[in-house]
Amino acid sequence: MNQHLKNDNSLLKLVRGLMALLGVVIFSMVFVIATLVIGPSQFVKWFETPVAPKEIKPVDNLWQAPAETTIPTDASGDEIRYGRELIAHTADYLGPQGKVMAISNGMNCQNCHLDAGTKPFGNNYSAVASTYPKFRARSGSEETIEKRVNDCIERSLNGNALSNDSREMKAMVSYIKWLGTGVPKGESPKGSGLIELPYLNYPADSAKGKVAYEAKCVVCHGKNGEGIKAADATSWTYPPLWGKDSYNDGAGLYRLSRFAGYIKANMPLGSTYNEPQLTDEEAWNIAAYVNSLPRPEKDLSSDWPDISKKPIDHPFGPFADGFNEQQHKYGPFAPIVETRKLKK
Incomplete structure (x- = not known):
């Protein structure tokens, strides 16, 4: 009797071991297939704990448009x-x-x-x-x-x-x-322009931006950034973000700090400056991804006649600070800021 129980227990342990091994094999196969099909970054993202955007306190005396x-x-x-x-x-x-x-x-x-x-x-x-x-x-x-x-x-x-x-x-x-009715001459009211995002300590990552774009932006702006045309086909309900119909490389939003600030406070649809849906890093990375893609080019030869006045994220040389175009486009920007301070 005892011998039968021992045999049964051994058999049960063997079955459990085989089932555990089978589970590992199946998971490994799923991992390999998923990695090949959708890419490793997106697969790993499934298992990441989402980082919630930081809460931002409302601005007092915020500008409101006249009625x-x-x-x-x-x-x-x-x-x-x-x-x-x-x-x-x-x-x-x-x-x-x-x-x-x-x-x-x-x-x-x-x-x-x-x-x-x-x-x-x-x-x-x-x-x-x-x-x-x-x-x-x-x-x-x-x-x-x-x-x-x-x-x-x-x-x-x-x-x-x-x-x-x-x-x-x-x-x-x-x-x-x-x-601008009621705004004193020479002053900029609270809420004007765009928010200023803190600089990252590393370059904005267009590969991570692509993952975030496909998760948060593609529904409105399309997989290829083509946007969605309005019913009358004369304009876009959601604008194209790259390609021949989008803004050119001389636009203000082609500067990463401007675009990242715009994205953070306004995108995806329904976001506001104090109720954002993206983290700062996501905003920087999405901006990097979108602005890494092809778009119309403008003759910028007359821009910035004093090259020392170029913004830190203007991506086209020559520059007076010794940093290259890659860093001026994607960062990190803090070293550029510090170098310019020392030259003043």
Whole structure:
């Protein structure tokens, strides 16, 4: 009897051992197949503990756009409303099939300046009227609001400049000035522009950015960054992020710090500066991935006549600080900052 029990226990141990071994073999096969099919970084990501974005306290006295009910009811108000329409639906008027003229790539100004330039930390226009005209090192000259608008058209919309005396230019300038109502001259209100993300201590990683993009961005912007066209096919509901229809390499968002700050506070859809859905690292890496991909090129030979004034993340040489284009594009940026401080 005891001998039978011993035999049964030995057999049970053997079966359990074989089952454990079979489990290891099956897991190994799944790991190998998954790695070959979807790539090691994505497979490993399945087993990572997600890192939640840090909570950000709301900013006190945050700028808010004036209410539309304050737009005058006379001809000047009509001009302001037309300006807003142009910012929100640029492609309908100035895109490849534009009602007025065909001078841009089909993106809308509000694809970069969210909610027609009114969203806090969404690249808004709150400080434009109060700070222009002003000297800008990129052109090496004093610039007007009209020049700033045309820079966006030529760079972010990869298009051709409007005449300063055109109805469309006058309307957009009127709208931008109206948004700046109540902002003291020379001041930038809280919530203007973009948030400033802390620099990483290492280069932004486009490979990790690709993984994050495919997990968080691909639904709206497409696997190939092509975006999603609107029903009328004249503009995009979600804009293209690279390729022939996207912003060119002279655009402000081609600078990694600008794009990472934009992504952090606004993407994916529904994010805000104080309720982000991405970590800082994810924002930097997604920016690196998107800006590593092909896009239209602009003649930048006239930009930054004083090369010592180039931003640390302007990715095209020559530079006055001794760092190469790779580091100026992807970082780490802190060593560049420290070197420049020592040269002052």
